[in-house]
Amino acid sequence: xxxxxxxxxxxxxxxxxxxxxxxxxxxxxxxxxxxxxxxxxxxxxxxxxxxxxxxxxxxxxxxxxxxxxxxxxxxxxxxxxxxxxxxxxxxxxxxxxxxxxxxxxxxxxxxxxxxxxxxxxxxxxxxxxxxxxxxxxxxxxxxxxxxxxxxxxxxxxxxxxxxxxxxxxxxxxxxxxxxxxxxxxxxxxxxxxxxxxxxxxxxxxxxxxxxxxxxxxxxxxxxxxxxxxxxxxxxxxxxxxxxxxxxxxxxxxxxxxxxxxxxxxxxxxxxxxxxxxxxxxxxxxxxxxxxxxxxxxxxxxxxxxxxxxxxxxxxxxxxxxxxxxxxxxxxxxxxxxxxxxxxxxxxxxxxxxxxxxxxxxxxxxxxxxxxxxxxxxxxxxxxxxxxxxxxxxxxxxxxxxxxxxxxxxxxxxxxxxxxxxxxxxxxxxxxxxxxxxxxxxxxxxxxxxxxxxxxxxxxxxxxxxxxxxxxxxxxxxxxxxxxxxxxxxxxxxxxxxxxxxxxxxxxxxxxxxxxxxxxxxxxxxxxxxxxxxxxxxxxxxxxxxxxxxxxxxxxxxxxxxxxxxxxxxxxxxxxxxxxxxxxxxxxxxxxxxxxxxxxxxxxxxxxxxxxxxxxxxxxxxxxxxxxxxxxxxxxxxxxxxxxxxxxxxxxxxxxxxxxxxxxxxxxxxxxxxxxxxxxxxxxxxxxxxxxxxxxxxxxxxxxxxxxxxxxxxxxxxxxxxxxxxxxxxxxxxxxxxxxxxxxxxxxxxxxxxxxxxxxxxxxxxxxxxxxxxxxxxxxxxxxx
DNA sequence: GGTTGGAAACTTTTT
DNA sequence: GTTTCCAACC
Numbered sequence: 001x002x003x004x005x006x007x008x009x010x011x012x013x014x015x016x017x018x019x020x021x022x023x024x025x026x027x028x029x030x031x032x033x034x035x036x037x038x039x040x041x042x043x044x045x046x047x048x049x050x051x052x053x054x055x056x057x058x059x060x061x062x063x064x065x066x067x068x069x070x071x072x073x074x075x076x077x078x079x080x081x082x083x084x085x086x087x088x089x090x091x092x093x094x095x096x097x098x099x100x101x102x103x104x105x106x107x108x109x110x111x112x113x114x115x116x117x118x119x120x121x122x123x124x125x126x127x128x129x130x131x132x133x134x135x136x137x138x139x140x141x142x143x144x145x146x147x148x149x150x151x152x153x154x155x156x157x158x159x160x161x162x163x164x165x166x167x168x169x170x171x172x173x174x175x176x177x178x179x180x181x182x183x184x185x186x187x188x189x190x191x192x193x194x195x196x197x198x199x200x201x202x203x204x205x206x207x208x209x210x211x212x213x214x215x216x217x218x219x220x221x222x223x224x225x226x227x228x229x230x231x232x233x234x235x236x237x238x239x240x241x242x243x244x245x246x247x248x249x250x251x252x253x254x255x256x257x258x259x260x261x262x263x264x265x266x267x268x269x270x271x272x273x274x275x276x277x278x279x280x281x282x283x284x285x286x287x288x289x290x291x292x293x294x295x296x297x298x299x300x301x302x303x304x305x306x307x308x309x310x311x312x313x314x315x316x317x318x319x320x321x322x323x324x325x326x327x328x329x330x331x332x333x334x335x336x337x338x339x340x341x342x343x344x345x346x347x348x349x350x351x352x353x354x355x356x357x358x359x360x361x362x363x364x365x366x367x368x369x370x371x372x373x374x375x376x377x378x379x380x381x382x383x384x385x386x387x388x389x390x391x392x393x394x395x396x397x398x399x400x401x402x403x404x405x406x407x408x409x410x411x412x413x414x415x416x417x418x419x420x421x422x423x424x425x426x427x428x429x430x431x432x433x434x435x436x437x438x439x440x441x442x443x444x445x446x447x448x449x450x451x452x453x454x455x456x457x458x459x460x461x462x463x464x465x466x467x468x469x470x471x472x473x474x475x476x477x478x479x480x481x482x483x484x485x486x487x488x489x490x491x492x493x494x495x496x497x498x499x500x501x502x503x504x505x506x507x508x509x510x511x512x513x514x515x516x517x518x519x520x521x522x523x524x525x526x527x528x529x530x531x532x533x534x535x536x537x538x539x540x541x542x543x544x545x546x547x548x549x550x551x552x553x554x555x556x557x558x559x560x561x562x563x564x565x566x567x568x569x570x571x572x573x574x575x576x577x578x579x580x581x582x583x584x585x586x587x588x589x590x591x592x593x594x595x596x597x598x599x600x601x602x603x604x605x606x607x608x609x610x611x612x613x614x615x616x617x618x619x620x621x622x623x624x625x626x627x628x629x630x631x632x633x634x635x636x637x638x639x640x641x642x643x644x645x646x647x648x649x650x651x652x653x654x655x656x657x658x659x660x661x662x663x664x665x666x667x668x669x670x671x672x673x674x675x676x677x678x679x680x681x682x683x684x685x686x687x688x689x690x691x692x693x694x695x696x697x698x699x700x701x702x703x704x705x706x707x708x709x710x711x712x713x714x715x716x717x718x719x720x721x722x723x724x725x726x727x728x729x730x731x732x733x734x735x736x737x738x739x740x741x742x743x744x745x746x747x748x749x750x751x752x753x754x755x756x757x758x759x760x761x762x763x764x765x766x767x768x769x770x771x772x773x774x775x776x777x778x779x780x781x782x783x784x
Numbered sequence: 785g786g787t788t789g790g791a792a793a794c795t796t797t798t799t
Numbered sequence: 800g801t802t803t804c805c806a807a808c809c
Contacts, residue, residue, distance in 0.1 A: 059799080087799050112798085131792095187799055255798060357795050377798085418785050548799065566797045588796055605797080628794065629800045 001045050007031075007038055014242075014275045015039040018046060018214070021235075021269035022242040023262070027306040028291070028611035029282025029572065032244050036216055037066060039242065040081065041073040043214055051080045052213040054234070060085060060551040062218065062570055079527065082212070086227055090190040091542050094197070097204050101197050106399045106538050108184040109545035113383060115139055115186050118404050122174050126167075133164060138171050145172065146188035147224040147256025149195065152176055181435075183401040191226045198233045209237040219570070220245030220265075224256035232268075241269070247302050248295050251566060251605045253597075263302065280306045280611075282572050284313025287617050290647040291610040294639055298600045316610075317618040318581075318640060318650025324358075327620050328365035331577045334618065335560060336369060338575065346372050348574040350561045352609050354586040358579060359562050366560070367725050376563035377549045386495075386506040387513055391544065393485045396437065397467050398537050403429075403436040410440075413494035415459060421452035437463070462488055470537060478517040478540055486510060508761060508773045515774055516544070518745075565609040576613035581621040581637040606639040619650075733783050740764060740781040745772060747784065 003012045011031055014024050015038040026032035036055070044050055057063045063083045070078040084092070095105050110118070119135040145155050152172040159165040179185065185193060198205040215235050217223065220243035223231070235241035243265065250259045266272050280288055288308050295301070321327040331351055338344040351362055356378045366373040381387060389412055392405040399405075403426075411417050422436075428446045429439035441464070443449055443456035466485060486492040492510070495503045520543055524535040535543075550567050561568075565578070580586055587602040610617060621636045640648075734740050734750055740762075741747050748766035753776075762781065763773050774781070 085799065190799090251797075252799095254796075355796055414786090416785085420785085546799070564797060586796095590796065602796095626800075 001038075001042055003038060003042065007035065008279055010275055010277050010279070011035040011038070014277070015042050017242075017273050017275070018043055018048075019240055021239055021265075021272040023220075023265045023269075023272050023274045024242065024244040024277060025262075025274065025302060025304065026244050026246055026277040027280060027304055028246060028249060028608070029280040030277035030306070031279075031281055032218075032246075032277065033062075033066060033069070035277065036218065036242075036244055037069045037073065040066075040070050040216070044074050044078075048214060049080075050074075050078060052211060053081045053216075054089075054212040054214070055081065055083045055216040056086055056089060056218065056231075057083065058085065058219040058222065058570065059548055060088070060546070061548075061553065063088075064551075066218075079529075085546065086223075086230070087187060087190050087546050088542075090194040090230075091546065093194050093208065094185070094190065095538070095542075097197055097201070098193070100201050100204065101193055102180065103185070103193070104183050104399070104401070106183070108182065108395045108399050108402045108405065109190070109542065110179070110184050110186045110404075111383070111545065113388070114184075114404060117408075118178060118182075119171070119175060121404075122171060122178060126171065126174060128167065128171070133167060138168050138175075141168050142172050142175060143188050144256060146192045147226055149192060149226050149229060181401065182403050183399050184404070188226070191224075191230060195226060195229050195233065198230070205233060206237075208234060213238050214240045215242065217241070217243045218245075219249075221247050221250035221259060221262045222252045222255075222257045223261050225258050225261075226256075228258065228261045239269070239271075248298070248304075248604055249569065249608050251569065251601060251608055253601050263300075276304055278304055278306055280308040281310075282614050283308060283611060283617075284310045284615060286313050286315050286647045287610060287613050290316045290617070290643045291607050293644050293647070294603060294610065294642045295607040297642055298603055299596075300600075314616050316643060316648040317616065318648055319618065319620045320636065320651055321620060321622050323622050323624045324361040324626065325365075327579055327622050328361040330620060331362065331579065331618070332365040332369045332371060334577070335575070336371060339371075344575055345558050346560045347555070347558045349577070350563070350568065350571070350573040350575070350612065351577045351579060352563060352565045352568050352612065353579045354565065354588060354605075355580075356564060358585075362562055362579065366562075370725060372557075372559040374553070374557070374559045374561055376553060376561060377567050380549055381509070381512075381552075382544055382547070384506075384509055386509055389491065390482065390486060390510060390513060391541065393463075393489060393491075394482070394537060394541060396463055397470065397485070398541060400437045400463075400467075401435045406436045406440070409489075410456075410459065413490045415455050417452055417455050417459070421449060421456070424449055424452075425456065477534060478521055478537070479514045481537060482510075482514050482517055511773050515772075518742075565605050565612075568612050569608055572612055572614055574613075574615045575618070576609070576616070577618045577620065578609050579620050580625075581619045581640050582625065582634045583637055584632060584634040585625070585627070586637055586639070603639060606637075734762075734781060739784040741784055742766070742774070742781055750781075 003015050007015055008031075011034065014022065014035050018039070024032070024035065026035070040053060040055065043053060055063075055066060057066060063085060067078060067081065067083045070081065070083075082089070091109070094103065094107070098105050098107060116135050116139065119139055120130060123130050123133075123135060123138075145151075150158070152169070155172055156169050159169045179189065198208070212234050215231065215238075217231055222245075231241065231243075243262070245262045247259060247262050250257060250262070253259065266274060283291075285308055288306055292306060319327075319330055321330055335344075335346070335349050338349070339346060353359065353362075359375050359378055363373070363375060382391070389409060392408040395402055395405045396409065407422060410422060425439045425443065425446055426436055428434075429436050432439070437460065439446065440456040441460040443453040443460070446453065446456075449456075466481075466488065469484075470481060492507065495507050495510075517540060520540055521534055524539065525531075548567075550563070553561065561571075561573075578586075583592065586606070587599055591598040591602050619640055621640065623633065625632050625634070736750050736753055738750050739747060740750055742764065745764070745766045746768045748764040750762055751765050751771070752763035754761045754763075761773055762776050763771065764781070765771050
């Protein structure tokens with residue numbers, strides 16, 4: 001392979017160093033994925049069996065991209081490379097060997113909601129007042145412990161005499177016991193239990209050490225201690241471990257990421273080859289210089305200097321607006337202008353922000369201007385009530401030991417089985433060492449149950465009936481299973497007879513879930529060509545438990561992406577807008593007084609955001625912002641002020657410092673700030689990061705801004721805006737009356753199209769499957 | 785056993 | 800400003 005044709009000398013070095021530990025310090029936009037892909041292709045060319053290659057990525061999207069890029073290069077046989085996220089990797093291993101550590105291979109995976117519900121129940125049992133000690137607090141401690149591989153027993157030994165800590169230690173035990181009993185694991189357990197499995201069963205570890213001869217880990221700076229240990233164990237034997245990362249892009253400390261995993265790699269692997277990739281192929285010089293200048297304020301980083309030969313490009317733009325509404329309008333109109341002048345397409349643009357809450361005003365502006373957009377993250381599709389209900393049915397069918405899921409659906413739709421009856425069933429189950437479901441399956445034995453017994457028996461029979469049908473291979477496809485569950489449980493009927501508009505949406509969402517099942521089946525068949533059977537119900541449940549919202553973003557659609565900076569990691573766009581560059585928001589309030597470490601993580605986040613931009617980077621801030629229903633008035637973010645004047649242009653001088661040019665340094669900025677008068681504050685109705693300290697009155701631009709007036713009073717609700725919006729989803733080439741084909745439902749005619757929640761929904765009258773409402777983004781209909 | 789009103793929390797980021 | 804949760808009432 002002529003690597004020199006495709007890679008620069010450093011990248012080439014990385015792609016050619018095949019044996020032993022390798023640390024690739026890859027700056028933002030330095031062609032990290034490209035290098036990894038060619039390294040894998042090169043391994044195959046050197047006779048390594050693809051089956052012996054493992055690549056762990058951060059998201060499913062990244063995994064998919066890597067696989068298809070390797071496919072493109074080697075042309076064949078890349079299918080047997082194991083490319084997956086940490087969590088997906090662990091699930092696959094645990095489905096196979098979980099019985100060794102006492103789990104059934106059909107275990108459920110709990111998301112944050114499930115964890116919280118379980119913890120709330122346990123707190124009740126243990127007499128904990130969740131007003132004083134919140135479920136979330138306990139779960140956070142438990143999660144941090146798991147990130148550090150600290151077991152409940154070890155945590156017992158660590159806690160002192162503090163009564164709260166002792167209580168938490170008690171709940172850690174209770175939580176793990178309950179999870180085990182329900183045959184369930186949370187996200188952290190997936191990693192922890194795999195490590196446990198490897199440590200206690202050397203033969204299992206050996207199986208995987210034999211298989212994974214060459215190991216790659218992407219985004220290594222974001223691994224936690226448990227993940228580090230997992231990788232260490234797998235790589236122990238062959239020591240062919242190649243990790244790629246950038247300490248400047250470590251932004252998941254709050255989730256347990258340990259930056260020392262990358263900083264101390266050479267200590268753990270003294271024979272490691274260290275390769276720095278410093279040429280940036282993404283951004284223009286001005287953007288890169290601005291980002292470099294900001295990140296240079298962090299201490300304790302690996303020294304590196306990114307450079308580019310892309311040319312100077314535009315300066316970073318800065319706009320200070322009066323309030324959120326104007327900020328959103330400014331961005332929407334700027335993108336509109338670019339598109340109108342054919343300087344960009346919608347999909348070349350992204351709007352990034354610190355918190356999900358900021359998406360609201362932006363969404364409003366996009367709806368008003370009828371621009372095509374997609375919000376990533378926020379309220380997840382899979383956390384909607386109806387979706388969780390449906391999945392709870394499926395999980396109950398797949399794993400009868402999961403009491404939490406049974407409790408969720410036992411009376412949804414209403415079956416006349418109330419809390420009292422469930423309580424009785426549960427204590428009977430506890431006394432006889434049964435699962436809640438098994439207790440209900442023999443409800444006639446439950447003392448004092450009364451006429452609820454028949455209802456429970458009917459419920460249990462329905463579940464058993466569905467379970468038996470799946471086991472007997474009565475079904476040949478997942479969509480049919482989902483449909484039957486929803487029909488036979490009466491769940492759909494309940495929604496159909498409702499006159500609530502919201503319930504109509506729920507039906508559509510459930511249809512979309514069925515579509516996702518169909519799409520998943522297709523994907524499974526494509527990835528497992530040798531498999532004679534389709535995916536199992538458990539396979540599907542894994543898939544939906546482990547998807548992130550970003551995984552659903554496809555290149556095919558022409559729309560602006562709106563997301564948090566965290567979600568944008570690893571992506572790039574020609575035009576990037578970062579909204580809300582204000583002290584208190586970004587850097588966030590929680591962090592400003594928390595300490596230097598936290599502030600440095602926030603600065604790395606700014607660095608990640610800036611370096612997403614290829615051609616133009618626009619930073620916006622507001623003088624006045626509503627947060628949690630309260631008005632705030634905060635200065636421009638220090639991360640903007642850390643950008644030297646020569647790399648940035650904008651309206652900061654007019655509004656904040658009319659006397660002089662843009663401030664060059666932090667101290668200049670503060671001086672001008674002081675000069676404008678740190679006078680009396682006006683009575684405390686305006687909060688600021690300065691807390692009770694006096695705040696500069698004149699800092700609020702006096703024109704156009706009246707903090708006492710509610711700027712959003714005239715705005716219609718998002719739901720109203722959506723209903724009134726016209727169809728503008730690009731990439732959809734069909735309309736009402738057209739004949740289309742769906743991969744699962746076959747051919748049909750489009751009868752209706754509607755824009756809701758930023759997506760286009762298409763109603764199709766299928767010849768075989770009848771009328772269905774589908775999301776245009778997911779259904780992938782082809783015009784005939 | 786289900787409905788309803790009001791209080792309280794919420795907003796940092798997520799596999 | 801919005802959502803979620805719980806107590807009191809039907």
